[in-house]
Amino acid sequence: MGKKKQKSKGKGRSKPKKKSIASRADRHKLYQAAVQSPEADVEYFSTVYKELRGRTAKSMREDFCGTAYLSCTWADSKKSRTAIGIDLDAPTLQWGRAHNLAKLSEAAQGRVQLVEGNVLDGLGEPTDITCALNFSYGVFKRRDELRRYFEVARQGLADDGIFITELYGGFDAIVESEEERELDGFTYIWQQAEYNPINHHTLCHIHFKFPDGSKIKKAFTYDWRLWTVPELREVLLEAGFSDTKVYWERTDEDGDGTGEYVATECEENQESWLVYIVGIK
Ligand SMILES: C[S@@+](CC[C@H](N)C(=O)[O-])C[C@H]1O[C@@H](n2cnc3c(N)ncnc32)[C@H](O)[C@@H]1O
Incomplete structure (x- = not known):
């Protein structure tokens, strides 16, 4: 049996305690503000697709989409654009529906499909671009698991599709x-x-x-394997991609990333770096 609550002997009630900022904060909102730049991603995806394929990319699959911030931004960027976002976590997808999808026009909302599922299941129609951002594929810790994921990602692309992912590294x-x-x-x-x-x-x-x-x-x-650039490129080729490209983020004099990415095959060994790796179907 629990201890009975004692009746307060004080005269007035004590002032209600002010809630801390942390207790009122929304972790998804903070994450999106701190970590994601979907407009910059859309611009980069559009440019790199045009460069490699000579046309405008229309459909995009966002694997590990979380709150689908990028999917919503993609579909909103052009009337011809559609997005499908895949994530295992139903509450996170629900947050995305309420906070990101609901902000779009009805027409743009109709161009976004959010699916609760595993990226290994290859759900949805083929797309021009499939992306896996913020290092989420690091959950695949064995080479055969990663290869399986890249095979599924490749199968889910249109004939002239590309797969875009990211990696961080450096000492x-x-x-x-x-x-x-x-x-x-x-x-x-x-x-x-x-x-x-x-x-x-x-x-x-x-x-x-x-x-x-x-x-x-x-x-x-995040409980990940930190893969390396050559490993990711090799596994993409093993999974059937015809070629891979590495786009390295330029840095300013202070060593901070500028958000500009260039295709390259040889770079200085920086203490920290960020790249996009592109698999060409
Ligand atoms: C690092 S967050 C990425 C969020 C967002 N895409 C971004 O770029 O910031 C990783 C997400 O991957 C999801 N996830 C992990 N394993 C998955 C799998 N096998 N299939 C689908 N989603 C998965 C998690 O639920 C989580 O929402």
């Missing part, structure tokens, strides 16, 4: 560390908590900190 990527970034009304913290040099498995967390000192610890956790 900073394999040290246990915490990096803070001040954003509008909150601090974003990226923590590399563990890295095993034997198998390249890495455990990372995103935390958020607020001006009142409150925090959302481990708002998101």
Whole structure:
């Protein structure tokens, strides 16, 4: 039996405590603001597709779509564009429907399909572009699992389709560390908590900190294998892609990424870098 609550002997009621910012914050909203730049992705995808295929890309599949922020931005960018977003997590997809999809015009909403499912199941119609952003394929830790995913991604592309993914690296990527970034009304913290040099498995967390000192610890956790550029390119070829390209993010004098990506085959060994890797069907 539980201990009975004692009746308050005080005269008045105590003032209700003000809720912390963290308790009122929405982790998906913070994630989107801190991590994603869907307009820049749409611009990059459009440019690279035109360069490689000589036409405007219309359909896009966003694997590991989360809140489908990119899918919604893609479908909204042109009347001829459609998007399909695939994610395993129903509550995250539901958040995306309520906060991203609902903001689009009715016509644009009709051009977005969100599917609760596994990216390995190859759901939906063939698309011009399939993407897997923010390193989400790192959940596939064995080469045969990654190859299977790339095979399914290739099968789900139109004949002149391309697959676009991202990778981070450099010697900073394999040290246990915490990096803070001040954003509008909150601090974003990226923590590399563990890295095993034997198998390249890495455990990372995103935390958020607020001006009142409150925090959302481990708002998101990622248990990944940190693959390398040559491994990803080799596995793409093994999965049947005819060619691969690497687009390296340029940096300014302070070493910060400029958001400009160039196709390259030889680069300086930077302490941290970001690339897009493109598989050509
Ligand atoms: C790092 S988030 C990516 C969110 C967003 N696409 C982005 O670029 O920021 C990873 C997402 O992948 C989903 N996920 C993990 N494994 C999956 C799988 N096998 N099939 C579909 N979704 C998966 C998780 O539910 C999570 O929403």
